[in-house]
Amino acid sequence: MENDIQKILFSEQTILARLDEIGWQISKDYEGKELSVIAIMNGSIMFMSDLLKRVRIPLQIDCWSISSYHGSKSSGNINFRQHDIKDVTNRHVLLLDDILDSGLTLYTIKNKILNETKALSVKSCVLLSKEVKRVKPIEAEYIGFNIENQFVVGYGLDYNEHYRNLPYVGILKQ
Ligand code: IMP
Ligand code: MG
Secondary structure (H helix, E strand, C coil): CHHHEEEEEECHHHHHHHHHHHHHHHHHHCCCCCEEEEEEECCCHHHHHHHHCCCCCCEEEEEEEEEEEECCEEEEEEEECCCCCCCCCCCEEEEEEEEECCCHHHHHHHHHHHHHCCCCEEEEEEEEEECCCCCCCCCCCEEEEEECCCCEEECCECECCECCCCCCEEEECC
């Protein structure tokens, strides 16, 4: 598995140090508010676990199973594999995803929540944000790291379901 990695972009130590900062920021911003975190599976599994340990306010967690990517090119549509949404009425929603790329995933989910629930607000938090032209008009309020337009794996990110369990984010060899 490690032999397929061309270069490590963010080590586990670097990621966790950044999550200390974001966790602190989220704790501060949502202090005294009812917070519901919705994590997009499977990509945000590591991110969710490490980040939420660093958030020091009460919150609810929901995991949504969604798929949009096949191989290293987006399929352009979102499959909601789960339809049972935890009630977020009068709550502030924070979406967690591994990476913001075209924006299609977060845009679709954000609109679904805005249209179908009585959430008070919907914001997004991503580990990585690709510096590309978004297909949909959405940006994340909390970003771990900005990266160039390249395909990365590890720390939850996959290539055809492989490499999610690497402890770091790296660039895959061609
Ligand atoms: P978007 O809908 O194009 O913003 O893409 C979001 C989803 O595509 C993410 O949740 C990832 O699962 C996947 N994705 C985008 N870029 C990468 C990448 O570089 N490596 C692995 N998965 C990616
Ligand atoms: Mg994926």
